Amino acid sequence: MLRDTIVQVDLKTIAYNMDRICEMAGNGVAVMPVIKANGYGHGAVGIAPTLMEHGASYLAVATLNEALELRENYKDYPIFILGHTPDRLLHFVVEKDITQTIFSESQAKILSQESKKAGKKAKIHIKVDTGFHRLGTDSIAELKEICSFSEIEIEGIFSHLALVNDEENKKQYTKFLNIIAELENQGMCFKYKHIADSISAVDYPEYRMNMIRPGALVFGLRGFHKGFVDVRQALTFVTRISQLHKVSKGEGVGYDYLWKAPKDMTIGTLPFGYADGYPRNLRDKGYVTIKGSKCPIIGVICMDQCMVDLSAVPEAKEGELAIIYGDGSNHSMTIEEAAKLAETNKNEIVARITARPPREYIE
Secondary structure (H helix, E strand, O other): OOOOOEEEEEHHHHHHHHHHHHHHHOOOOEEOOEOHHHHHOOOHHHHHHHHHHOOEOOEEEOOHHHHHHHHHHOOOOOEEEOOOOOHHHHHHHHHOOOEEEEOOHHHHHHHHHHHHHHOOOEEEEEEEOOOOOOOOEOOHHHHHHHHOOOOEEEEEEEOOOOOOOHHHHHHHHHHHHHHHHHHHHOOOOOOEEEOEEHHHHHHOHHHOOOEEEOOHHHHOOOOOOOOOOOOOOOEEEEEEOOEEEEEOOOOEEOHHHOEEOOOOEEEEEEOOOHHHOOOHHHOOOOEEEEOOEEEEEEOOOOOOOEEEEOOOOOOOOOOOEEEEEOOOHHHOOOHHHHHHHHOOOHHHHHHOOOOOOOEEEEO
């Protein structure tokens, strides 16, 4: 731990969340936690063993480099790439036994050729576009072509809901079922069928099929509105006061002196900034918690540092612990509150925490 600014990850909480998710999914439904974006900021490599021990059938990521990092550390565990891998890099998924999303006949052909070279079958899940229009195809002819390559193991088929409303969700789900039925009627079969992410897995149990893809839910970030599963925030972001400053009334603080002291006061400099992933637009809105008291962030947030008003804790000393994000206890700012103040969603708040702050894993 070479910095005072640290991301603490409670593995016991992640284990608890996974247990609740698996209970919700029930027998016969595989759980594939999504740990893209460095495990939503929690550290994918660090949390993976806990997920494996608590019911993960697969580990899902978005990109090849994320998959290779996991494969380097976990030689045999099933890893799935949800996103597109460029043609020139498809050989890696064969060599490293990584399951790949495929949605075009051309990529299936390349993967087939790479499988022949490697002497082993590539494993894929086919992505169907049911209306999201992000990745996938809804062409039955192309889907049949993808399934025609004998060198490829077609393990699964999946799609993604746009989560517009109940009517649109049902329309997408029905389209997905119809496409699967047409393919199965022509002799194709799929071990896994999945369309539900965190929100839909909770709110729409009828869409769970035989696999779900919880992402934010694993980390205790709630986005559901109808159903309920008891998950808890696993991340705490902390730092310590670097220096204290006595500031006179009227003096400016930080770039452009956009904040000026309304009275004689003490401020503290904290060693974190937007290069650590803290939203820069939380200037004059955000706060940290010191000794259970809210200390507002003042002035422009710098790349590596920011300043806070210590009026609420006049006894604070250099080295004092400050909570940037907490679970809401002792007046700490939750991920949900940070997202509202920054006018974004919870996933972005945690995903944008960079690799610079060390991760500390707590059992």
